[in-house]
Amino acid sequence: MNQDKKWKSRLKHLTLRNRILLLFVAATLIPFICTCYLSYNTITSILNTKLQSGIQSNLKQVRLSLENALSNLNHVSQQLSYGGHVGKQLEQFLLAEQPYDRSYLTDQIKNQLNLITFTNPSVGLTLYYFGDDQTTLFENTGMTQPIDIDNLPVIAEYYGITYFGPHLSNDRYNPQYVLSALRKVGLPDREDAYIYIESGFKLTQSILDLDEVSKHTNHLILDNDGRISYSELQSVFPENTLFSDSMEPTHLTGINSDYYWYRQVSNQGWSVVSLISQSDYNREKNRWIMQMLGLALLFAVVSLTIGWLLWKMVYKPLSRFNKEIKLLASSNFNAAPTQSRIPEFEMLLNQFQHMKVQIAQLYTEVKVKEKRRADLEIEKLQYQINPHFLMNTLDTAHWLAVMNGQDEIDRLITSLNKLLYYNLRKGNSVATIRDEIDSLKQYLILQQIRYDFQFDVSIQVDDELLEVTVPRFILQPLVENSLYHGLDDHGRIEVEVRKNDRLEIEIRDNGGGISEKSIEALLEQEQTQHHRVGMGIGLNYVKRMLASHYEGKANLAVTSEMGRGTRIIISIQIGEGNEPI
Structure with missing residues (x-):
């Protein structure tokens, strides 16, 4: 309460200049702040929705692309397994002892491999791999080095087939990142026989750049256990490490280090993660904030300019008018009139000058009349009638009433005489409370006789x-x-x-x-x-x-x-x- 009283007291004593300034600042800043607040919330919501929907949409395309690529690898590997035509020919080749038979089967297998790779353009390097002696057969293209299966990044493994995440291809003529699959052929006599197939990863990389948002986005591919198989940010998220020890499978968004991340989980259990740095994520918001700061600076300059003009047009003429009033209050009626370039103030000052002339004329009259009025105020009340004549007349009426036996009239006249004597006597303006009470009793006697009701x-x-x-x-x-x-x-x-x-x-x-x-x-x-x-x-x-x-x-x-x-x-x-x- 005391604090409220202090504020009210301060507001009460604010000058016109400060009040104009306060109202102008409030009228300028409050709408601007409200606009900025609403705009900030709106643009934040729009940008967050835009970024999140764009990233999630792009991430879904990446996941579907990878799923299609792996599904295609699975389909091709099934054709090359023992259950397919090529797998049967491979068994015949391994069992054949005659050079002619082996040459014939070699041509047949290569023709089949060429036909399969031709009808599946997304399939790259294809070969048979034997784990015991780490040899390969029927490569459809030249290789840069022997395949090291143990060092390839696994992203999923189930039903006898292993999928490897993005890694450099062994294709001598097309060294790019690829996905690959390793599947057992299922030969009765060779348990170490596998089909190794690579799929070009270039298609997936092109999908990553479909959206404008993706220019600032990096990606991770995680295996079934959440381990990073592929990373575009090795310095922050190195490969072969867990993405997050605390990440639950149901968590599809979050913040890790200085990055926002979004996750899409495939049907096979592996997942794709999009990463965007907080600085890039807030780039549009920061640009809007800079625009608002520039606009605020412009508002401040405009407000100060308008405030200065208001001060010059309103407060300065009012200061002159206040000076005129102070001179008038000090009974200075001869001060030279001030000039203003504003028509309204000119009219006001002219009327004020005319009022000063009238006040000067009335001042002397009022001064004389007031003195006379003060001197005659009490006398006017006390001498409204001639007390001596009235008293003598009432005494005569009193004795006439006594002589004629008119007791009620005698009582009335006696009380009136005493009351008038008390109220109209001269010389003393004070009395005791006893005298006032006695006079009041006489007055009440008269009123009880006068009024037609009892009290x-x-x-x-x-x-x-x-x-x-x-x-x-x-x-x-x-x-x-x-x-x-x-x-x-x-x-x-x-x-x-x-x-x-x-x-x-x-x-x-x-x-x-x-x-x-x-x-x-x-x-x-x-x-x-x-x-x-x-x-x-x-x-x-x-x-x-x-x-x-x-x-x-x-x-x-x-x-x-x-x-x-x-x-x-x-x-x-x-x-x-x-x-x-």
Whole structure:
């Protein structure tokens, strides 16, 4: 709460210049920040979706390409196995002893191999491999070196066939990365006979570059156990190592080191992983951030320029106008008028000059009238009628009533005479609370005779306060207010004078109540603007008398509820001996 009050206090004392600057900055920055925030979230979502969908789509094509290549190797190897025509001829060749038979079978096997490789253009080097002596037969092309089966990267092995990941081909005329397969021929007499087939990997490499995203993408091929068989990032992900010790088979995306990775798992259990560095992944986002920073700098320059123009067009003329007002407040009516190039301010300054002339003329008149009004204010109230003539007349009426036995009239005239004597006497503007209470009782006698309804009055005063002096004639207007505003049969007025830390005089009634607007009018406006009641002096008089006597050390409070009554409290600061300060 204290912090909120401090902020409210600071905002309250902000100058116009600071408020204009604050509003302008808020009007400029808040929409810009909101736009940047929404744009950032939107572009991040779009870029992430675009990159992920592009990488996943490309990765799926790579996986399907590899699956097709391996499936093709499996299909070709089946034709060359013992169950196929070529496998039968191989058995005959190995069993043949005559050179002619061996030459004939050699031509037949090579023709069959050429036909198979011709009808399968994706198949490269094809041969039979014998593991015991590590020899080869019927190569369809020249080889650079003997085949080292043990050092080839295995990616999958099942049903008697082993698939090897990308490795350099043994083809002398086409040294490129290839996939390969090793399958047992199934000869009855030779368990070490295998079919070795290579498939050109160039097709897969071309698929890796289909998408624009792939320019920044590297790939790994993992075997069934998650071991890296092929890597395009040997420095970070070396071959023959586990891709991630904590990676579960169900994890298809993640972050490893400084790279995002996406994984596609084949039906055979091996998988392909696409890697993209975080810097490349965030390249588009960073470019957008740089554009936003440039735009923010432009906004700042434009905002400062517009702010300077606003200061020059608005605040500077207002400063001149403020100077004119200060000179006027110091009663300097002869200051030279200032000039402004803005038509609205020119018109305002001209009207202000005209107002200064009128104020200068009225100043002298008001000064004289105010002095006269202050001198005659109390006299005006006290000398509205001639007290001596009135007193003599009432004394005559009193004795006539006594002589004629008119007791009620005698009681009425006696109370009126005492009340007028108290209220209209000259010379002393203060009285004791005892005198005020006595005067109030005489007033109530008159009102009980005057009104055609009954009401009760209760007066309670601490005895020690009876001799305390207060401004004369302050209780009657307050009680008169209770009688005038809604009191009827069974009405009750309570007057209480008590001492707490201050002297308090309270008047309560159970009448119809007064609206807040009426209370304000009774307190603030001159009584002559209202219908006069009784002596013609109301709450405004009491308020002014308290202000005149106590100079801010006394106050008058009025509270009311419609239909439930009104409560008036006078609170006066008192010192030692119960005397008002």
